[in-house]
Amino acid sequence: MSRYRRENLETQVERERTEFFAALNNLDRRSFLKVAAASCAAATAAGATFGSFQPLRFVGAQDAAGNASNAGFKVAYISDSHLYVKEKNDRFANALMRAVDDVNAMEEQPDFVFYGGDLAQLGRPEELQLGYDILKELKAPLKIMVGEHDWYYDMGEKWKSLFGEPQWSFDHKGVRFVCLMSVLEEDFWTERKMTPAERMSTVAGLDNRVQRPFQVGEASRKWLEETLADCPDDKPIVVFSHSPLYQLYKDWNFWTEDAEEVQAILSRFEKVTVIHGHTHQLLTNQIDNISFHGLLSTAWPWPYAPQGTPELTVPMNRSDPFNAMDGCGDGEFRVSAEGLVDKVYNIWNRKPILVPAAYVRDGDESQMPPRPNIPNY
Amino acid sequence: MKKLDWKSFLFGAALGVAPIATVAVVSLTSSEATAQLWGRFRSQAVVAAPGQVVVCSETSVDDGAKSENAEFVASSTQWTRGFDDSWVAEELERHPIKKIDDNKTVWNIKGSQKEGHTYGNYTEADALLWKKETERLVAEGSLIFHSADLLGSKNGVSCDMCHPDAEGTHAETYPKYQVQLGRVALLRDMSNWCLTQPCRGEAMSGDDPRMRALEAYMHAMRSGKPMKYGKH
Amino acid sequence: MKNTTLKRWRNVVAALVVGALSASSAFAQDAALKSEHGATPEPIQEAVLDKLLEGVDVCAPPKGVDEEYWASLIPEGNEITPERFALGKKLYFERRLSSDGTVSCATCHDIKRGFGDARATSEGVGDQIGNRNAPPTFNVTFLHTMFWDGRSPTVEHQAMQPIVNPIEMGMPLDPEKIIAGIKDDPEYKAMFQAAYGRDVNYPDVGNALGVFERCLVFLDNPFFRYMNGDEDAISQDAKEGWKIFNNQGRCASCHQISPSNPVGSNNKFHNIGVAAHNQDFETMAARALAALESDASEAAVDELALNSDLSELGRFIVTKNPTDIGAYRTSPLTNVGVSGPYMHDGSMETLWDVVDHYNKGGVPNRYLDGGIEPLNLTDRQVDQLVAFLFSLTDVRFADENAKEFAKQRSAAAKSRPERDVEVSTRRVLSFEKFDATAAKKGE
Structure with a gap:
């Protein structure tokens, strides 16, 4: 068979499969189970968890016998759904429902589900309400962050009435989680006599020069410092922020104006992970002690900015516009007992991508996520 | 056929478009464009001007008047917003639109004797005029690119939501075999696909002033990228 | 003997x-x-x-x-x-x-x-x-x-x-x-x-x-004749259907038809939700897991291996990539009129069923291809799309094609099991429906 030019994966699989079924005919029960187990192991080795349908097995999460060897815990995430009301845009609402189904179908339910902001597209109360109604179907508890699309119509009024204060913090299994409101913008609207709707539309655009760069702001930076005051330096910290908390590309507001000041507050800790929304793409960075991970959007992927994408980032495959959900998705991350974060991007209709701490923090190239076969340009 | 007014006469003549009395110039919808590939229409089509196919029947453009008056529309896009053009400056300020080529290389240097007395004898003022007129079209495109309403999107999705600064539009790679369309597409074909599918709007004819403006904006924003048709 | x-x-x-x-x-x-x-x-x-x-x-x-x-x-x-x-x-x-x-x-x-x-x-x-x-x-x-x-x-x-x-x-x-x-x-x-x-x-x-x-090439169909200039080769309905095929119907995203590759398949694999009709992937996966990992469920192992219903996992069996679960290769369309029943499991009797299936955005499941979404086609448009599909049959099969068209039309007049106007018109979102169904199953 090897003389065919296109001998490939299929041929090999067919041979394995034929042998498998041929073997079945001649086997007793015990031997059959051996063959079945071998076939299952082959599938697992190829990167899938045959039958279990968890997106990926986490590195170090299991020992040779398949037992959980690392306490750790799992957090699922959904982000950037940009909902319009259903009647205006069914696709975005449907996508968020799909993400909720994904999370609810996880065999191992996460300790909590983190929502990364921009639930609404234009901050309208009905949009936020729709998001609330969809998210309440989640089985696991929801922790939610605010994004600029949720905020600049009524300056957070409706969002707060649904979800409470935008900044919060709690301890979970030895890890301190802190959520920042990091999409503060200087007032550009009063002088221009903008209506709330105009203000919102301006902030909603990416490539406009009218809005101001995002910042955490002095008050929140102070709050962050106070909130972390009781944490020893070796306590693992996970910070949630809608904006990236580093400076990437100002023209699109992939940017936090006071990023360096925030990083300075976090600098005394040994293990800090920042999980941020807003960028709708695979994004990985490490600045000194801080690891940064972006989140996927359920609504649409952003292209990579012309400049500023961190070297550590292995970009995702260019998305297919004919598949409205391509480049979108949800995901999860596992916090190990040591407090390090392995991050999974579950891109719909694609192989999930694992970005482990070993790669981000320790620079282990062997753990590098796969390079895309259709590069961006 | 709509009576040609002075503007269309003037601009039609200036562009050298022969008056077409009995046939309509239409842009091809995707099915018709595919048909062209197959040789269908070959017997009926006459080339009127580069890039325009004159078809005797089967126009599927909704607005008949628009297609009848295509050469007028095509030559008057820059007039669409009337005499007040403060919006151009606003749009240029609002969005980081790429700078136009300054064309300094063709300015006539004072005192030098260029060949010919009209063609080739350009001044800084000429280049400024070109810039202003070109920017007007590009700015118009920017307006539409950033507005679901102007675009005719039915679900609130506008171009800039997926393509900030026209990133990812790859205008410089067309024409190319668009694998998901199964045929060679022009930039406008792909734009129309986006318009009808992700945006659930109505397709525009190729000579629709909005389509022309959109193309102008995308090409402007992709300026500096090497032109590579067929690239994937 | x-x-x-x-x-x-x-x-x-x-x-x-x-x-x-x-x-x-x-x-x-x-x-x-x-x-x-x-x-x-x-x-x-x-x-x-x-x-x-x-x-x-x-x-x-x-x-x-x-x-x-x-x-x-x-x-x-x-x-x-x-x-x-x-x-x-x-x-x-x-x-x-x-x-x-x-x-x-x-x-x-x-x-x-x-x-x-x-x-x-x-x-x-x-x-x-x-x-x-x-x-x-x-x-x-x-x-x-x-x-x-x-x-x-x-x-x-x-x-x-x-x-x-x-x-x-x-x-x-x-x-x-x-x-x-x-x-x-x-x-x-x-x-x-x-x-x-x-x-x-x-x-x-x-x-x-x-x-x-x-060498069994059957490409001489009325549609190709029409594309090559024979105006009367296909009906007005089929002509309208071709437009829908390329535009609102989104068919051409996968079923591309061109002179170089006239059969209408992109040769790629997609989960369009057909396997989800009769198969609950999660249940099946759980069963597979139980069968393959445990000695206790021998009966389940037998059933699993001999009936091989793992095959409903589709392309996944080949690539072991979870995103290929329930995905099958895009079917070619030439002579589709005479090659029913349709889909990998032959579960659809008529081309009306097939178009109805796509019109409602397939059957939602967590592995559904994102390009499959409700199309909001009217009944008239569905008819036109079907008319177009029947124009792809080689003229040498013309009589059988006409017979099959009549047979399917009468079957469709009696029953349209895949038709779901609520979802196709997006009055109810497909995943909303999915959730409702899942909730019902859970009860």
Whole structure:
């Protein structure tokens, strides 16, 4: 068979499969189970968890016998759904429902589900309400962050009435989680006599020069410092922020104006992970002690900015516009007992991508996520 | 056929478009464009001007008047917003639109004797005029690119939501075999696909002033990228 | 002895063949003429095929297809020659390649039943029923992979598989035993020598069948005639359908039709939710896991392996990539009118069902291809799209196509099981419905 030019994966699989079924005919029960187990192991080795349908097995999460060897815990995430009301845009609402189904179908339910902001597209109360109604179907508890699309119509009024204060913090299994409101913008609207709707539309655009760069702001930076005051330096910290908390590309507001000041507050800790929304793409960075991970959007992927994408980032495959959900998705991350974060991007209709701490923090190239076969340009 | 007014006469003549009395110039919808590939229409089509196919029947453009008056529309896009053009400056300020080529290389240097007395004898003022007129079209495109309403999107999705600064539009790679369309597409074909599918709007004819403006904006924003048709 | 049976058939049907061919249709009525497993007797099929291919230079690149592109699709070392075609043709109708002498390629890929078997899933040796719909054997050169899940790379390779599949032709996986029935046949000895310069052998069985099937090109359909300038070749409905196909229907995203690749498949794999009809992936996965990891569930293991319903996982079986769960290769569309029932499991009776299925955005499941979404097509548009699909059938099958159209139309008038106006018009979102269904199941 090897003389065919296109001998490939299929041929090999067919041979394995034929042998498998041929073997079945001649086997007793015990031997059959051996063959079945071998076939299952082959599938697992190829990167899938045959039958279990968890997106990926986490590195170090299991020992040779398949037992959980690392306490750790799992957090699922959904982000950037940009909902319009259903009647205006069914696709975005449907996508968020799909993400909720994904999370609810996880065999191992996460300790909590983190929502990364921009639930609404234009901050309208009905949009936020729709998001609330969809998210309440989640089985696991929801922790939610605010994004600029949720905020600049009524300056957070409706969002707060649904979800409470935008900044919060709690301890979970030895890890301190802190959520920042990091999409503060200087007032550009009063002088221009903008209506709330105009203000919102301006902030909603990416490539406009009218809005101001995002910042955490002095008050929140102070709050962050106070909130972390009781944490020893070796306590693992996970910070949630809608904006990236580093400076990437100002023209699109992939940017936090006071990023360096925030990083300075976090600098005394040994293990800090920042999980941020807003960028709708695979994004990985490490600045000194801080690891940064972006989140996927359920609504649409952003292209990579012309400049500023961190070297550590292995970009995702260019998305297919004919598949409205391509480049979108949800995901999860596992916090190990040591407090390090392995991050999974579950891109719909694609192989999930694992970005482990070993790669981000320790620079282990062997753990590098796969390079895309259709590069961006 | 709509009576040609002075503007269309003037601009039609200036562009050298022969008056077409009995046939309509239409842009091809995707099915018709595919048909062209197959040789269908070959017997009926006459080339009127580069890039325009004159078809005797089967126009599927909704607005008949628009297609009848295509050469007028095509030559008057820059007039669409009337005499007040403060919006151009606003749009240029609002969005980081790429700078136009300054064309300094063709300015006539004072005192030098260029060949010919009209063609080739350009001044800084000429280049400024070109810039202003070109920017007007590009700015118009920017307006539409950033507005679901102007675009005719039915679900609130506008171009800039997926393509900030026209990133990812790859205008410089067309024409190319668009694998998901199964045929060679022009930039406008792909734009129309986006318009009808992700945006659930109505397709525009190729000579629709909005389509022309959109193309102008995308090409402007992709300026500096090497032109590579067929690239994937 | 099995061969004697066949010879007897030859005599019995000789006169009937003449009768069958006198009708204008390639698929003339002869309900009485059925042999094992419901197939048309091979000699009749062969005669019908000869008639279909009358005047066609089968070994030349098909008319209208780019020669360079065509050549790129033919595997090196198995170029098309008349001798190979003749050998492949003989093997196609050869029952001695099956364990009980009742099955040939032509049993499930019956020339008179649209090169398929006109049933949801096929019947092989010992009357066993498989779990996949038999795809037609024409126009296969344009496919980059074979089988619904693409687990075979070429027609030549594919053709060897059903012979050894226990529920298709049931031969043991031993090259010598496979050819035992034909290797001493002087006719075969001569034909193998002429075709490949070798004695009778198993790989060349695949090669010759590959050549034969590659030559079964049926692309002369009304739609292509219309595209090439014959204005009256198709109806106004079909013309409208072609527009919908390219635009609102989103069909062309996967079923691309072009002069180079006219069959209308992108050769990619998509989960469109058909497997989700009868299969709950999570339940199936849990069962697979239980069966494969535990000794305690032996009964489950038996059922799992022998019924092999893991096959509902589709392309996943090949790539082991979770995102390929429930994904199958985009079906080619030429002659779709005569190759029903549809989908990998033959679960859809009519093309109305197929279009209804797409119109409601498939059946939602967590692995659904994101390009599949509600289309908001009106009933009129659905009819037009179906009319277009029926215009893709080769004119040599025109009568059968018309008959099938009438049959499907009347079936569709009675029942449209896939039609869901609430979802297709997006009044109810597909995942909303999915959640509601899931909640009901959970109760």
